[in-house]
Amino acid sequence: MSVIIILLAISISIALIFLGAFLWSVRTGQLDDDISPASRILFDDKPKNLTGNSSKLPKTKGYAS
Amino acid sequence: MSVKENADIKLTCYHCGEHCADDRIQHGNKIFCCQGCKMVYQILEQSDLCEYYDLNKNPGINRRFTVREDKFAFLDDEKIIEKLIQFRNDEQTHVMFYLPQMHCSSCLYLLENLHKIHEGVISTQVNFPRKEIEIVFQTGKTTLRKVAETLTGLGYEPYISLNDLNPKRPSVTRKQIYQLGIAGFCFGNIMLLSFPEYLGIDASEETLLRVFRWLSLALSLPVVFYSAMPYYESAFKSIQKKYINIDAPIVLAIALTFIRSVYEVISGTGSGYFDSLTGIVFFLLIGRILQDKTYRSLSFDRDYTSYFPIAVTVLKENKPVAVSLPDIKPGDTLLIHNEELIPADGILSKGKGYIDYSFVTGESQPVFKEVGEMIYAGGKQKGGNIEILVIKEVSQSYLTRLWNREEMKNEKLDFRRSRAEFLNRYFSSIVFGIAALTAAYWGWHDASKIWPAITAIFIVACPCALALAHTFTNGNVLRILSRNRLYLRNAQVLEEISKITHIVFDKTGTLTSTENYDVEYSGKSLSDKQLAMIVSLAGQSAHPLSKAIAGKIKIGKALSVQRFQEIPGKGIQGMVEGVELKMGNAAFVKAPQIRYPGSGVHVCIGTEYKGYFRVRNHYRDRLPAVIQNLKKQFRLSVVSGDNENEKETLQKIFGEDTPLLFHQKPEDKLNYIHALRQKGEHVMMLGDGLNDAGALKASHVGIAVTENSGYFTPASDAILLADRIPLLPRFICMAQWNKKVLFAAFAYSVIYNVIGLTFAVQAALSPMIAAILMPSSSIGIVLITYGVTNLLARRLEL
Incomplete structure (x- = not known):
């Protein structure tokens, strides 16, 4: 029986951690903009070109169109 | 990009996707519609940001009409800067701009890479639903004005209005x-x-x-x-x-x-x-x-302060100085440029006024004003620069007084x-x-x-x-309507819509489009060559009527025009293929004395008078069918601030039994709604301009119609995108079913x-x-x- 009490304590504290994470994410405004982060993750920095002239590099393929 | 693909999209601008008249403006193997678009492409190419074009096809914003150079001069004014910025120390300045043009992931990509284009910018972060960008730049290395100008150069002109001078609104509640x-x-x-x-x-x-x-x-x-x-x-x-x-x-x-x-x-x-x-x-x-x-990018409570600019150019000892709007005093001389708003009542002291009041009064055609004539605030100058001697402060002008009337302050009925x-x-x-x-x-x-x-x-x-049941039904219906570009202020509006008995329409901007025209020609017949000459000449001018003619009549290749001249308030002239061409009002081309229905653009080729083009605002598509449909269920009215030119056409669409009122001042519209309410009608009003603001507020359901959700709309209960007006009967049906x-x-x-x-x-x-x-x-x-x-x-x- 006591083992159930321990398990209960563990489960609730884990749940509390997630609640805390949720509240933190709301507070820091992570849920304010639900559109741009989804696109932003797809933008990658092109590899830096040593000669400084990028027009000779092959074009990256478009993914959105 | 392969060559074949290029052939398919031939004659559309690589930057903005608009139709190009010819392929004269090229860079690399890309075609552009104007120098402005080409310039943006070159900037992006230099900064290695061409991914912009890979993310979406032709994502750019048309740059054909450039913003004048010192438009953002007011951003050098310390008092204005103070109000706009969010934070500043010796190293960093933080500022938030509203960019209504933002529309796709390419915009996001470009704006967040602003630091690669503009030296001194440290970082930028976009809030897409709000169409806002937060910019952090190095204090001293660059200025607010320069940042705003770079954004404008790329096609994202920050929208800064008088409203921004107010104390910041409280942040969103979470x-x-x-x-x-x-x-x-x-x-x-x-x-x-x-x-x-x-x-x-x-x-x-x-x-x-x-x-x-x-x-x-x-x-x-x-x-x-x-x-x-x-x-x-x-x-x-x-x-x-x-x-x-x-x-x-x-x-x-x-x-x-x-x-x-x-x-x-x-x-x-x-x-x-x-x-x-x-x-x-x-x-x-x-x-x-x-x-x-x-809807975070929309605002239902705008008043004139979000329509007025934050600052205007004042001539002090013949030098232009940017002055913030509340500081303008009677006796100041304002310099108003093309496409700029007149912020205070005044007297025209220099130049030819060609003033577009369509948003303020509903008049569809710009009004011509001579030196010495009174000009009311709210109009937009089209054409050259003018100077205005201010006779009333901004807060005392005709337009703002309308706003300060009691009706405008009253809260909407109690909804209990x-x-x-x-x-x-x-x-x-x-x-x-x-x-x-x-x-x-x-x-x-x-x-x-x-x-x-x-x-x-x-x-x-x-x-x-x-x-x-109540919240979930309303929530879902609101979601369905917003998917169809009808944005309601709250769920209560839904209930009000289901009760309406009478629908009142504004004409200019609501039933008609302000961006699309119908062009009809009457007079002596024109050959294809002559038509091409006319369109080529009209294509040189930024005047709305010329633009309408050039946009509506399709010709092959544009002919070259020499000695082009635009005479504000009169017309345009130039040499096409060695023949002199004149277009403009009747007096300018010396048209014979006959009666013309409404206003027209008269044409004279060489010395011979040919005839005139009648340019009218285009009625929205499928309008007659929609009106017939609505007539079965509701009583309808049209109240317009415009003249009676369109009476016949409207009578045909609406039928004989619909009251059509013209020359209606904003107060008249408001009183009309009040009269209907007194008769026990449940009124819905559709309007677009500031002149409808009182009526929108007084009606049970006031719907502001707009061409673009980024544009200014007067205070209302709902915002409807203009191209969805044909869906109106279905929207109402949905609201009734909601019950x-x-x-x-x-x-x-x-x-x-x-x-x-x-x-x-x-x-x-x-x-x-x-x-x-x-x-x-x-x-x-x-x-x-x-x-x-x-x-x-x-x-x-x-």
Whole structure:
């Protein structure tokens, strides 16, 4: 029986951690903009070109169109 | 990009996707419609940001009409900077700009790489739903003005209005989300802890049982004392105003359930109804958030301050100086450029005024003003620069006075008699009746059961189901409408729409498009060559009428024009293929004295007068069919600030029995709505301009029509994108069905209540039955409302 009490304590504290994470994410405004982060993750920095002239590099393929 | 693909998109601008007249403007193998677009491409190419074009096809914003050079000169003014920036120290400056042109992921990509284009910018972050960009730049290395100019150069002109001078609005409240999150957390855990009880825990495990119960009690505390807060507030407010809204009985149910549950746990007589209690609060909060969903990039409360610019050019000792608008005094001389707004009443002192009042008065054609004539605030100058001697301060001008009238300040009618509240009154009285009867019965038979039976009745019969039905139906219908570009201010508007009996239309900008014209020619017949000459000449001018002619008449290749000249307020002339061409008003081309219907663009080739083009605002597509459809159900009227030129056309569309009023001043429109209301009509008004603002506010439902949601719209209950006007009958139908769905959901909740009450009056409502009944009814309600509204939307093709 006591083992159930321990398990209960563990489960609730884990749940509390997630609640805390949720509240933190709301507070820091992570849920304010639900559109741009989804696109932003797809933008990658092109590899830096040593000669400084990028027009000779092959074009990256478009993914959105 | 392959060569073949290039051939397909030939003659569309690589940057903005607009049709190119020819392929003269090229860079690499890309074609551009104008130098502006080409320049943006070159900037991006230099900065290695061509991914912009890979993300979306032709994502750019047309740059054909450039913004004049010193437009942002006012951003050098320390007083204005002070108001606009959010934070500044010696190293960094933070500023937020509203960029209405932002529209796709390419925009996001470009704007967040601004630091690669503009030296001194440290970082940028876009908030897409709000169309805002937060820019951090190095103080001293660059200035606010330069940043704004770079953005403008790329096609994202920051929209800075007089409204930005006001103190910052409070930031968005996230309280609702916290409350929901906490309620969800507590509900889930209490559910888990309640399972042993439902499944019949062994009586020998009594300590464990007690731990579970006390834990549930502890978990319910944040829900009762924090998450359910909005209900207490709303119920308290309603009781203060001496009426009972739907939240009052909900609060009663929450309080009774909680007290009884706490009593049961402390006395050890039962496990309480914590699961049902937290569950219902959780569902109610979800419904509330769905219904209160706001459209963050739209604003329903704009007044003239968001329409007026923040600063204007004042001539001081013949030098142009940017002065912020509230500082303008009578006696100042303003320099107004092409396409700029006139912010204060004044007298034209230099130049030719060609003033577009379409947004302010509804007149479709620009008005010509000579030196010495009075010019009212709100008009837009089209053509060359003019100078105006201010005679009234901005806050005293004709337009702003209109705004400060009493009607504009009044809050919209009190909305207390909403449909849910109406149903609730019946519901509540029946429940109280049943409770009284049950108490009497048990008082007679077994007094110990009065308390459990009555609390059980209120637990089961709380109008939660009704509240849920209401919020979920409204929330989903609002979502469906917003998908079709009709954005309602709140759910109450939906109910008002379903009651309307009379629809009033504005003409200019509402029934007609301000961006699309119909062009008709009458006069001596023109050869293809002559037509091409005319269009080529018109193509050189930025005047709206020339633009309409050049845009509407399709010719092959544009001919080259020499010695082009634009005479503001009169017309244009030039040499095409060695022949002199004149276009403009009748006096300018020396047209013969005959009567012309309305205004026209007269044409003279060489010395011969040819005829005239009649340019009219284009009536929105499918309009006659829509009006016929609406006429079956509602009375209609048209109130226009314009002249009677269009009377015949409108009479044909609307039929003989529809009142058509012209030359209506803003006050007249307002009074017309008042008169209708006095007759007991439920009025919907559709309008677009500042002249409709009073009428929009006075009507039961005021819908602002706009070509683009980024544009300015007057204060209204709803914002409708212009191309969706044909859907209006269906929108109204949807709102009417919303009512029926609500009644159906209510009927369902009555059935569920009857079942629950049969247990409750017998004082036999166990927590388990409550725990099954409540969620199942909630889920049932959600399924009914969602299912039916979505089905309806599909039937109506929304």
